[in-house]
Amino acid sequence: MAFDGILSLLIWQFFIPRFVVGFVQSTLYSIFIRAGDPKPAVGSAKFVKHRKQILMTLYTAYFLFSLYEITHDIESAGNLYKDLGVPLDVDDRKLQSRFRRLTIQYHPDKINSSADRDAANSYYVHLLEARDTIVDSVKRFAYDRFGPGVLQCGKKCLTTRDYVEHSLQGTLLQYVAIIVGLAGANALGYFNEGAYWRYLAVLALMTMETRIALRPDHPPALVKIFNPLLTTFSQHAPYLPFQIVTLLRRGTYTLAIYLQLLIPLYRIQPQQTNAEGEEEAIHKQLDRLTQLAKDAQVDASRLLELEVIPFKADDRLRGDVKNALKGYLVNNMIHGKPEVRNAMGMSLAKRRAGAPAGARGTK
Numbered sequence: 001m002a003f004d005g006i007l008s009l010l011i012w013q014f015f016i017p018r019f020v021v022g023f024v025q026s027t028l029y030s031i032f033i034r035a036g037d038p039k040p041a042v043g044s045a046k047f048v049k050h051r052k053q054i055l056m057t058l059y060t061a062y063f064l065f066s067l068y069e070i071t072h073d074i075e076s077a078g079n080l081y082k083d084l085g086v087p088l089d090v091d092d093r094k095l096q097s098r099f100r101r102l103t104i105q106y107h108p109d110k111i112n113s114s115a116d117r118d119a120a121n122s123y124y125v126h127l128l129e130a131r132d133t134i135v136d137s138v139k140r141f142a143y144d145r146f147g148p149g150v151l152q153c154g155k156k157c158l159t160t161r162d163y164v165e166h167s168l169q170g171t172l173l174q175y176v177a178i179i180v181g182l183a184g185a186n187a188l189g190y191f192n193e194g195a196y197w198r199y200l201a202v203l204a205l206m207t208m209e210t211r212i213a214l215r216p217d218h219p220p221a222l223v224k225i226f227n228p229l230l231t232t233f234s235q236h237a238p239y240l241p242f243q244i245v246t247l248l249r250r251g252t253y254t255l256a257i258y259l260q261l262l263i264p265l266y267r268i269q270p271q272q273t274n275a276e277g278e279e280e281a282i283h284k285q286l287d288r289l290t291q292l293a294k295d296a297q298v299d300a301s302r303l304l305e306l307e308v309i310p311f312k313a314d315d316r317l318r319g320d321v322k323n324a325l326k327g328y329l330v331n332n333m334i335h336g337k338p339e340v341r342n343a344m345g346m347s348l349a350k351r352r353a354g355a356p357a358g359a360r361g362t363k
Contacts, residue, residue: 209245
């Protein structure tokens with residue numbers, strides 16, 4: 001369980017923001033932006049906005065998946081009532097009747113194969129221990145509230161008080177360790193934002209677990225609201241108190257990480273605001289330059305028309321002027337560039353190198 005929590009934290013804090021979001025963003029750009037169209041530059045306001053939206057979507061999706069994983073783990077682990085196929089409020093008479101039918105079905109003496117007999121023997125022993133736990137009112141009380149781990153108390157726990165004290169000591173130590181860890185992190189400057197709500201959630205969970213442990217019956221909210229809704233809208237079996245505690249513990253931990261990562265994404269950072277203003281100013285300046293270029297082109301066309309008015313009547317003279325202008329542009333504007341001169345020199349050198357020796361001598 002501790003390893004699962006560490007792995008989940010690494011996925012939240014490291015894997016999603018550093019790897020998944022970049023891959024998803026580049027994939028979406030390649031799908032929704034046509035080839036040849038510019039993509040938002042890295043660090044631009046649009047790029048940051050898209051990244052924030054993708055991060056929020058990924059965090060929400062992983063949060064929902066984590067909740068599903070928690071409920072799936074609880075359902076997979078099952079409970080003794082589910083293994084025996086009896087309701088949570090089963091009485092001793094119905095339990096014994098059900099166990100007799102299971103004995104007829106799973107007793108090792110009914111199995112012929114030795115390999116199957118070993119498996120059947122293990123399963124039958126499990127059913128026998130489950131029956132003994134539910135029949136014993138003290139063990140049943142402890143199991144419903146603290147789960148299968150409490151049964152390992154062994155001979156140290158004989159009464160209900162023994163089981164409650166044994167379990168609450170471990171539970172309270174865990175919560176004290178959590179509070180001390182949060183206080184240490186706050187002292188070092190970590191998790192200061194929302195610290196009040198974290199402490200409140202820890203104290204609420206601790207109070208809830210203590211109250212469930214000390215109740216003589218199952219919590220009414222579990223029996224009258226949660227379990228009916230659970231069995232109506234899903235295939236899950238009704239939850240015992242220790243299962244709802246597991247759900248709330250892991251769900252609260254996951255929700256805390258989710259909110260810690262999601263809430264900062266709603267902030268408007270000054271860098272993003274400045275980037276938006278700079279991008280808008282650049283677009284305005286480009287529009288002005290484009291308009292100036294168009295105006296300059298119009299003025300140049302008008303001046304050129306004025307210059308060639310004297311030559312419009314004479315076609316031969318107009319052709320001579322055109323050729324002269326062309327020669328001037330080629331000789332002075334194009335040939336004068338260093339790149340053109342270098343290219344012409346290299347072309348002439350290649351021609352000379354490829355010519356026969358006699359031809360070079362003649363020249």
